[in-house]
Amino acid sequence: MPDHFLGVEGASVSFGKGGARVRALRTVSLLLKRSTFSLVMGPSGSGKTTLLSLFGCLLSPDEGMVFVEGVAVNRLREVERTVIRQKKISFVFQAFRLFHSLSAIDNVALGFRLRGVRQSERIVMAQDLLHRFGLGDKLQQRPTGLSPGEKQRVAIARALAGNPPILLADEPTASLDSQEGRNVCRIFRSLVDESGKTVVVVSHDPRWQEFADRTVILRDGQIEREVKNP
Amino acid sequence: MKLAWQNIIHDRVRFLVTVLGVSFAVFLMVFQGSLLAGFLQAASKLIDASDFDIWITARGVPAFEFGATLESRVREIAAGVPGVIETGRVCMAFAVYRNPNGKQQIVGLVGADPNIGKHFPVPGLPGSGSVEVISPDAVLYDESNRDQIEVTTLPAEVEINRHRASIERQIQGFGSFLGLSYLFTSYRNATRYISLGPERTMYILLRVGRGYSVSAVQQSLRRRLPEVDILTRQEFAHKSRIYWMIKTGAGGAILTGAVLGFLIGLVVVSQTIYANTMDNIEEYATLKALGASRAFVALIVCTQALICSLVGSIVGLLVVVPLVDYAKSLISWVYIPWWLPVAMIVPSLFMCSLASIASVRSALAVEPGRVFRA
Ligand SMILES: Nc1ncnc2c1ncn2[C@@H]1O[C@H](COP(=O)(O)OP(=O)(O)O)[C@@H](O)[C@H]1O
Numbered sequence: 001m002p003d004h005f006l007g008v009e010g011a012s013v014s015f016g017k018g019g020a021r022v023r024a025l026r027t028v029s030l031l032l033k034r035s036t037f038s039l040v041m042g043p044s045g046s047g048k049t050t051l052l053s054l055f056g057c058l059l060s061p062d063e064g065m066v067f068v069e070g071v072a073v074n075r076l077r078e079v080e081r082t083v084i085r086q087k088k089i090s091f092v093f094q095a096f097r098l099f100h101s102l103s104a105i106d107n108v109a110l111g112f113r114l115r116g117v118r119q120s121e122r123i124v125m126a127q128d129l130l131h132r133f134g135l136g137d138k139l140q141q142r143p144t145g146l147s148p149g150e151k152q153r154v155a156i157a158r159a160l161a162g163n164p165p166i167l168l169a170d171e172p173t174a175s176l177d178s179q180e181g182r183n184v185c186r187i188f189r190s191l192v193d194e195s196g197k198t199v200v201v202v203s204h205d206p207r208w209q210e211f212a213d214r215t216v217i218l219r220d221g222q223i224e225r226e227v228k229n230p
Numbered sequence: 231m232k233l234a235w236q237n238i239i240h241d242r243v244r245f246l247v248t249v250l251g252v253s254f255a256v257f258l259m260v261f262q263g264s265l266l267a268g269f270l271q272a273a274s275k276l277i278d279a280s281d282f283d284i285w286i287t288a289r290g291v292p293a294f295e296f297g298a299t300l301e302s303r304v305r306e307i308a309a310g311v312p313g314v315i316e317t318g319r320v321c322m323a324f325a326v327y328r329n330p331n332g333k334q335q336i337v338g339l340v341g342a343d344p345n346i347g348k349h350f351p352v353p354g355l356p357g358s359g360s361v362e363v364i365s366p367d368a369v370l371y372d373e374s375n376r377d378q379i380e381v382t383t384l385p386a387e388v389e390i391n392r393h394r395a396s397i398e399r400q401i402q403g404f405g406s407f408l409g410l411s412y413l414f415t416s417y418r419n420a421t422r423y424i425s426l427g428p429e430r431t432m433y434i435l436l437r438v439g440r441g442y443s444v445s446a447v448q449q450s451l452r453r454r455l456p457e458v459d460i461l462t463r464q465e466f467a468h469k470s471r472i473y474w475m476i477k478t479g480a481g482g483a484i485l486t487g488a489v490l491g492f493l494i495g496l497v498v499v500s501q502t503i504y505a506n507t508m509d510n511i512e513e514y515a516t517l518k519a520l521g522a523s524r525a526f527v528a529l530i531v532c533t534q535a536l537i538c539s540l541v542g543s544i545v546g547l548l549v550v551v552p553l554v555d556y557a558k559s560l561i562s563w564v565y566i567p568w569w570l571p572v573a574m575i576v577p578s579l580f581m582c583s584l585a586s587i588a589s590v591r592s593a594l595a596v597e598p599g600r601v602f603r604a
């Protein structure tokens with residue numbers, strides 16, 4: 001069932017209790033196909049990050065189902081969800097979240113390590129990835145020595161380490177200038193076209209629309225509308 | 231485990247403080263350990279130096295230094311017990327020593343029969359550091375007491391309990407831990423100085439023949455001589471050590487120092503590791519979001535503690551060994567057994583596992599879901 005490759009069905013998530021209870025998602029259903037690029041937009045507080053956390057097995061819904069590679073994961077325990085993340089899902093963050101004490105290449109090598117790649121191969125593979133993203137001369141730089149765009153490219157390389165099929169990104173260009181942002185958009189598009197990744201990007205940034213296959217707009221924890229891109 | 235290592239050394243000042251703290255802890259532990267080992271060794275040194283299997287002491291004698299007299303006929307009775315092939319006598323008493331300049335002080339006087347042991351300091355025997363046979367009435371002193379004995383040339387005429395005595399040789403390895411000097415001479419000569427009549431003696435040592443079990447002989451001696459204590463050499467040595475270490479509180483004081491060292495190390499390492507973990511808590515969340523197992527996260531935290539403990543221990547040992555050597559030159563009985571620095575691995579590992587507990591718990595507790603929220 002390719003339509004269930006990645007998705008949520010009737011998913012609700014709320015935070016807090018009693019009067020402080022916030023319903024972040026209200027019975028949301030969204031099924032994504034393999035090797036597609038989906039964009040989630042919407043005002044802040046509309047539940048975009050919460051939805052991405054469901055896809056990423058970082059959160060279990062109060063109600064409803066979550067599918068990863070066609071398998072329901074909403075009932076799994078944290079240990080089992082960790083294994084799903086390790087094998088299938090990678091993340092790119094607005095704030096990069098690189099390991100501050102490690103060089104660019106070691107950050108990426110750690111990504112390989114987390115996905116169980118043998119020590120002898122990690123460094124070479126990390127080097128290849130960084131070269132591919134134009135960071136061949138920054139291998140030994142610590143994150144503090146990199147520009148925001150470079151940091152995000154290192155983070156993307158780390159996310160791709162070990163070749164997980166799913167890539168989830170929350171506001172990946174919000175900390176970048178427009179040229180760096182465009183560069184990152186192009187990288188994501190090529191990951192879908194050339195490597196067959198399934199990509200979900202959450203962003204306010206309307207520029208993404210021209211790269212995405214479909215755009216879902218959230219409001220108040222519900223899907224307000226959807227735009228199919230050509 | 232590059233992440234663990236890099237995280238630790240990224241904050242150099244903190245790392246340095248940790249290494250210093252741990253090395254101080256290891257230093258204290260080894261130093262106190264050497265004191266303890268030396269003290270224990272010194273407390274039973276003379277007993278261990280005897281070649282005999284069984285020591286007979288007056289009832290309730292707690293340690294070699296506090297002997298009481300018993301009847302000489304005990305020796306004849308003991309000699310008649312099957313399995314006993316040789317006997318010897320040792321006496322020990324505190325005496326007034328008057329050096330050639332007329333200055334007086336209290337010394338411990340030890341007298342022993344010449345057969346007591348090759349390593350036992352008795353005059354008239356080859357060994358005990360001397361090659362030639364010297365007069366059995368000669369008095370020996372340990373080089374560590376040279377300043378108190380105050381003799382410039384040998385032999386030197388001195389007085390012990392107002393008897394004339396002749397100090398003839400300096401020996402090594404029998405420094406006293408009591409803070410007063412020991413003098414060694416023959417049993418016969420010593421009884422003269424301390425006015426021990428022929429009908430009394432102090433320690434009777436027995437050698438058990440081949441083919442006899444020491445404990446069987448000990449049992450039959452106990453039946454024959456119910457009014458005295460019959461101990462194997464090891465038992466008496468142990469009793470003396472226990473006495474000095476526990477009853478006098480000296481061991482407790484030393485042990486407290488070692489425990490203090492351990493606690494200091496523990497606090498320093500746990501503080502560092504905890505502070506480091508909290509500084510990097512967001513990175514632990516990232517690790518978990520990227521699929522790191524609980525074991526991996528725990529491993530990183532523990533490796534950091536291990537690195538701190540290890541580097542600190544090495545630095546501490548590098549400092550302590552020359553310092554103990556120096557202490558040895560001041561306090562003759564300080565002793566650093568070869569295994570003591572090696573044994574530091576155990577408290578160090580224990581320390582770093584304890585120190586990691588709180589940090590591992592916080593690192594494991596962090597929600598991977600927070601990665602999108604920072
Ligand atoms: N961990 C949380 N605890 C409490 N409330 C939360 C938590 N995460 C999100 N929320 C709330 O849920 C709603 C949706 O949040 P989020 O999914 O982050 O929206 P968006 O990413 O679109 O800005 C918001 O009102 C937010 O305050």
Ligand SMILES: [Mg+2]
Pocket residue numbers: 048049050170
């Ligand atoms: Mg958000």
